[in-house]
Amino acid sequence: MISFKPSAALENMRNLLHMVAENQIRPVARQCDHHDAEKPWDHINFMWESVKARGTESAAAAKKEKKEKKADGPREGNMQMVTIIEELAWGDAGIYLCTPNAGLAGFAIEAVGTPEQKERFLKRFTEGEPKWGAMAITEPHFGSDTSQVATTAVRDGDEWVLNGTKIFVTSGLMAAQESPGILVVWATLDKNAGRAGIKSFVVEAGTPGMKVLGVEDKLGIRANDTAPIVFDNCRIPIENILGSAEVVQSSGTAGFKGAMATFDASRPAVAASGVGVAQAALDGLKEILEKEGIEIRYDAPDHELTAIERDVIDMEAQVQAARLLTYRSAWMMDERRHNALEASMAKAKAGSVTTKVTQKAVEILGPLGYSQKHLFEKWMRDAKITDLYEGTQQINLLIVARRLLDYSSKALS
Numbered sequence: 001m002i003s004f005k006p007s008a009a010l011e012n013m014r015n016l017l018h019m020v021a022e023n024q025i026r027p028v029a030r031q032c033d034h035h036d037a038e039k040p041w042d043h044i045n046f047m048w049e050s051v052k053a054r055g056t057e058s059a060a061a062a063k064k065e066k067k068e069k070k071a072d073g074p075r076e077g078n079m080q081m082v083t084i085i086e087e088l089a090w091g092d093a094g095i096y097l098c099t100p101n102a103g104l105a106g107f108a109i110e111a112v113g114t115p116e117q118k119e120r121f122l123k124r125f126t127e128g129e130p131k132w133g134a135m136a137i138t139e140p141h142f143g144s145d146t147s148q149v150a151t152t153a154v155r156d157g158d159e160w161v162l163n164g165t166k167i168f169v170t171s172g173l174m175a176a177q178e179s180p181g182i183l184v185v186w187a188t189l190d191k192n193a194g195r196a197g198i199k200s201f202v203v204e205a206g207t208p209g210m211k212v213l214g215v216e217d218k219l220g221i222r223a224n225d226t227a228p229i230v231f232d233n234c235r236i237p238i239e240n241i242l243g244s245a246e247v248v249q250s251s252g253t254a255g256f257k258g259a260m261a262t263f264d265a266s267r268p269a270v271a272a273s274g275v276g277v278a279q280a281a282l283d284g285l286k287e288i289l290e291k292e293g294i295e296i297r298y299d300a301p302d303h304e305l306t307a308i309e310r311d312v313i314d315m316e317a318q319v320q321a322a323r324l325l326t327y328r329s330a331w332m333m334d335e336r337r338h339n340a341l342e343a344s345m346a347k348a349k350a351g352s353v354t355t356k357v358t359q360k361a362v363e364i365l366g367p368l369g370y371s372q373k374h375l376f377e378k379w380m381r382d383a384k385i386t387d388l389y390e391g392t393q394q395i396n397l398l399i400v401a402r403r404l405l406d407y408s409s410k411a412l413s
């Protein structure tokens, strides 16, 4: 039987992060929502120090286990990841995205990189100053159809030369400019080869030829930067292609499939942030209803429930359903099971739940929800991105349908 009962360590971590979200993140959420606000440095520095301390602890624990030749205990790294994200996003989704880490670049490197590349590119995220990673796929002429990548990578001696434009890169500014971070960039080696020619490349912050064009002024998650980035004869070392050089020569779609595997890890993460935002709106709504003396009678018969009770109970059930799908997709990763179907299910469900729940909270509270006195209008704005990035709602439902019906992408598009 599948059990998502968290270990004591995971439960402690959740409680600690909830306190961080409540006391450190929430108080600056409104301020960071303003476009010209400073970055949330208290959060950034706190999380960075915690990550470094945890990194040292787990390295020591791994060493000890190896020495004692202990059998493999239960793995819960991905369950930890979704727990951390849910709690931080409960505090604020935009501030959560400012947490220094390898981000989507890390997922890509884990999915496609060689052991040497993992060491070279990911080790930096546990030492020194705060750093960020980002992933650049989307271009001005496409988003959903990732096979349309037109940014080129051409080999010139011991280097790849990248040319093209990427847009809407989450944390792009921080990853490319503000830190010695990294960007994973999708580019094609041969446009005629279609999907088979698409590979991902690691570009280090500050590489000449990579230019951040600015920052998007957007609806939600405004604390975090979203940037268009141009690659103009940007030269990177030959060994920065993710995966081995031999894979490049092979035919078929192996390279593209490898790159797509990034989404199996990133979609549960996005789903978790959506669950966090939905839970924030639900908790906020219940707190106000309670203050107004409105009780939710969970044990009352259906026909006796008021409209508000019915709404709140439905919201709770929906959030819990999205959470359980998210946990399942993360748990499967911990179990080393292929989770592409479950990751898309979780992402699609969390996207639709968080947009509906946050909107419902605003609706129930009326002008109070719509005003900036509370954070409900902000949660409604922050929620929508769950439905957009890492595959839109429609694309994830399409993936679910294809996998359930065993259709190819050509047969069902």
Ligand SMILES: Cc1cc2nc3c(=O)[nH]c(=O)nc-3n(C[C@H](O)[C@H](O)[C@H](O)COP(=O)(O)OP(=O)(O)OC[C@H]3O[C@@H](n4cnc5c(N)ncnc54)[C@H](O)[C@@H]3O)c2cc1C
Binding pocket: 104, 134, 135, 136, 137, 138, 141, 142, 143, 144, 145, 167, 168, 169, 170, 171, 218, 226, 385, 388, 389, 390, 391, 392, 393, 394, 395, 398, 413
């Ligand atoms: C704040 C923000 C951050 C982002 N961060 C990143 C990032 O870090 N890296 C990155 O590479 N990209 C990022 N993106 C881009 C995002 O992934 C794309 O916007 C998304 O994939 C949709 O692509 P599109 O905008 O081109 O829309 P389109 O693909 O043009 O889609 C438009 C509409 O048509 C629907 N649609 C498209 N194809 C189908 C189909 N076959 N069947 C049914 N419906 C369909 C879509 O669901 C959508 O509703 C970000 C976007 C935003 C807004």
